[in-house]
Structure formats: structure tokens, C-alpha cells
Amino acid sequence: MGEGSGAFAYGILGAGRQGTAAAYDLAVRGEAASIVLADVDEARAEAAAARVNELAGRAVAGGLRLDVTDSPALLDYLRPLDAAIGAISYKLSLRLTEAAIEARTDWCDLGGNTSVVREQLALDHRARAAGIRIVPDCGEAPGLASNLMAYAMSLLDEPEDLVLLDGGLPLHPTPPWNYRLTFSMDGLTNEYAGGSTYIRDGRPVEVDSFDPAEYELVDLGEPVGTLEAFSTGGASTTPWTLGKRLRSMRNKVVRYPGHVAVWKGFMEAGLFSEEPIRVGNQDVVPRQVFHALIEPQIRADESVDDIVIAHVIVTGRKAGRPTRAVVDMRVVRDRKLGFFAMEETTGWHAAIVAHLMARGRIALGAAPVELATDGAEMVAELRARGFPVTESVEPIA
Numbered sequence: 505m506g507e508g509s510g511a512f513a514y515g516i517l518g519a520g521r522q523g524t525a526a527a528y529d530l531a532v533r534g535e536a537a538s539i540v541l542a543d544v545d546e547a548r549a550e551a552a553a554a555r556v557n558e559l560a561g562r563a564v565a566g567g568l569r570l571d572v573t574d575s576p577a578l579l580d581y582l583r584p585l586d587a588a589i590g591a592i593s594y595k596l597s598l599r600l601t602e603a604a605i606e607a608r609t610d611w612c613d614l615g616g617n618t619s620v621v622r623e624q625l626a627l628d629h630r631a632r633a634a635g636i637r638i639v640p641d642c643g644e645a646p647g648l649a650s651n652l653m654a655y656a657m658s659l660l661d662e663p664e665d666l667v668l669l670d671g672g673l674p675l676h677p678t679p680p681w682n683y684r685l686t687f688s689m690d691g692l693t694n695e696y697a698g699g700s701t702y703i704r705d706g707r708p709v710e711v712d713s714f715d716p717a718e719y720e721l722v723d724l725g726e727p728v729g730t731l732e733a734f735s736t737g738g739a740s741t742t743p744w745t746l747g748k749r750l751r752s753m754r755n756k757v758v759r760y761p762g763h764v765a766v767w768k769g770f771m772e773a774g775l776f777s778e779e780p781i782r783v784g785n786q787d788v789v790p791r792q793v794f795h796a797l798i799e800p801q802i803r804a805d806e807s808v809d810d811i812v813i814a815h816v817i818v819t820g821r822k823a824g825r826p827t828r829a830v831v832d833m834r835v836v837r838d839r840k841l842g843f844f845a846m847e848e849t850t851g852w853h854a855a856i857v858a859h860l861m862a863r864g865r866i867a868l869g870a871a872p873v874e875l876a877t878d879g880a881e882m883v884a885e886l887r888a889r890g891f892p893v894t895e896s897v898e899p900i901a
Contacts, residue, residue, distance in 0.1 A: 512586040514540070516588070525855075527541055527855075529851065543568075583609065585609045587861045589854045590611070612858055615643060616643065618701075626870075638870035646740035652879070656816040663750060671731075671757045671812070671813055672686055673731075673810060673813070695738060696713050698736070703754075719764060720732075733756040734759075758813060770798075813834050816830065827899050828898055
């Protein structure tokens with residue numbers, strides 16, 4: 505198989521929301537000869553494969569039961585593949601990356617935890633020796649948003665200051681939460697609890713999640729209007745890659761007003777903690793209890809339409825003049841396919857990277873997504889999928 509055949513064998517570990525969306529994109533745009541969705545739940549894997557085949561109009565996907573802790577079975581699964589995507593918890597990413605190196609299979613995943621991503625990137629020499637590519641953080645943010653940040657910077661000769669406003673929202677918010685979850689609950693609390701790294705005066709600085717000094721209201725126009733923007737995870741490696749060229753960099757999540765007060769309260773109450781506490785005669789993990797209580801209340805069902813916004817503002821100089829570049833993407837749920845906007849922006853981004861790896865369009869070794877892929881090429885891929893990415897470059901008066 506590989507670059508010469510023009511038809512690739514793909515694997516996706518995790519047959520949930522994002523994994524299914526990734527499989528669909530590979531089926532219709534990734535030159536896929538085969539796609540094997542593997543999950544510990546065989547029925548879920550088979551159902552996801554059947555959905556992909558129906559949407560793609562051809563029998564290209566199959567489902568398989570796989571326990572990723574079974575190393576021999578995992579290696580047997582990975583070895584025949586041209587590229588594989590990890591669409592399961594970031595807690596397994598390092599183990600799976602090491603397996604991909606042993607199997608000599610190109611690997612990308614949804615990432616989402618900067619400490620884990622750093623450990624994956626530290627395997628660069630092993631990936632090169634194995635002749636494969638490793639690209640973590642392929643999703644919406646980090647991932648797609650990281651590429652848009654790099655692209656926006658490329659529109660100026662001397663980029664100086666960058667702000668990312670990013671988030672997934674219900675198109676029509678309903679009380680009491682005015683929020684709907686379209687990705688993993690574990691990913692959400694990991695993002696909120698992790699803090700962020702900004703660039704200030706050219707240097708990385710740590711910023712607490714929900715830092716009141718970073719809270720602001722921003723008007724992003726129709727259809728969302730005024731939103732809260734606040735500090736939290738999502739920048740991943742970009743402060744140390746893209747940020748080294750900048751005077752300042754800030755990444756902020758956007759939500760409907762009122763969100764911060766509620767979720768900051770949850771965090772300060774200790775509900776994001778993963779340290780067990782004694783309750784009665786047993787030990788419980790606060791985060792697990794919180795997930796069990798809150799996820800059923802905010803999980804998006806089929807009645808929900810969502811929107812994903814990635815809005816990048818870069819100021820600096822072009823042709824010697826002070827200039828502002830703005831790159832904006834707003835993806836609304838497509839009812840024809842049935843995927844949520846977050847599923848498309850996350851899963852399709854991972855699929856794009858997997859396809860680029862299979863085609864040999866990404867260099868060997870382990871690299872962060874904002875460096876592994878070309879920003880302009882990624883924007884072209886997004887636009888080819890109907891994602892409305894707009895850009896403007898205007899002098900600053």
C-alpha cells in the first residue's frame with residue numbers, strides 16, 4: 505500500500521462522535537481503500553462503520569472490537585495500516601503513539617493535553633528511525649485553530665500580537681445551562697482545569713483558567729452576538745512554536761454569558777479534582793461524580809444544532825505599515841449528513857492530517873500540528889469541505 509497505490513488503509517481507534525466523522529471524511533476524500541473502526545464496544549464500532557458506509561455510498565468501513573491494552577492485538581491492528589487516528593482519551597495517547605512506532609504506522613490523534621503531547625513529541629527520533637510520522641493535537645482546538653493561527657500570521661510580514669477566540673456552542677441556547685456538549689466530557693474538564701500559557705512581552709506566562717483579569721465580553725455578530733471570552737486550555741504547543749515570533753499571544757474560549765460564573769464555581773468547589781476523597785465509608789473521585797451528574801444534562805441530542813467559531817486576530821506590520829489580519833471560521837451543523845459542527849471540525853481535521861501523512865505530504869518524525877502542516881494548504885482543505893473560512897488584511901489607522 506502507501507503513496508504509490510493511491511488507495512490507503514486507515515484505522516481509527518475510537519468509534520464515538522469524532523472517530524465516526526473522521527472515518528466519513530476519509531471515505532469520501534481520503535482515497536481510502538479501507539477503514540477499520542476499532543472500539544472496546546464492538547456494537548458501537550459496527551454501527552459507526554455502517555453509518556459511514558451508508559453516507560459514503562460504498563462498503564469501505566468495518567467495525568472491530570479491540571482493547572488497546574492488549575498490546576499484541578493492538579500491534580496486529582496497526583501494522584497493515586498506512587495511517588491511524590486516535591479518537592479516544594488523551595490518557596492513552598502516549599501508549600498508542602509508542603505502539604504506532606513499533607508497528608511502523610503513521611499516527612495522529614485528537615490530543616488535548618499539553619503534557620502528554622510533549623511526551624509524544626519527545627519520540628521524534630524514534631519516529632524518524634521507524635520511518636513514520638507522528639502528529640498529536642489533530643482536532644478543533646488545539647488542531648484546526650492552531651493551523652488558522654499559523655495561517656493568519658503568514659498574512660503579515662511582521663506579526664506581533666495574536667488573539668484566538670474559539671468555541672463550540674449551541675446555535676440556540678436553552679436554560680439553565682445555555683451550553684451543549686458535543687465532544688467528550690473528560691476533554692471539557694481537562695480543558696477547563698488545565699490553565700493556559702500566554703505570551704506577554706515575548707515570553708511564555710502561565711494563566712489560570714477563568715482568570716478574572718482575562719475575562720471580557722466580545723461581540724462576534726450574528727448568529728451568536730455577545731459572548732464571554734475567558735482563559736482556559738486549547739493553545740497546547742503554539743506558545744512555544746508560533747509564539748516565539750510574537751510579542752503577545754492569548755487564546756480564549758467563548759461561551760454564552762453566565763457560563764463562567766457557574767463553571768468557575770464548579771472548579772473552585774473541587775469538582776474537577778481527580779484526587780479521591782472519603783465520603784461515608786468509601787473513596788470517590790470528585791471529577792467522576794461531577795461527570796456522572798452533569799454530562800446527562802448537557803450532552804447534545806439530535807435536536808441540537810451547534811456552531812463552531814474560530815476567530816483569529818493578528819496585528820503587526822505589512823509592507824512596513826501597521827496592519828491587522830483577521831481569519832474567521834464559523835461552521836454550523838449540517839443536517840444532511842447529521843454530524844454536529846464540532847464533530848466535523850474535529851474529526852475532519854484529523855482525517856485531513858491522516859490523509860496528508862498517507863500521501864507523504866508531512867515530514868517524517870514527530871511534530872506539532874501547527875508546524876507539521878502548511879497553514880495555506882490546511883485552509884484550502886477546509887474550504888474544499890465547505891467550511892466558511894474568511895480572511896481580511898487591512899491597515900490600522
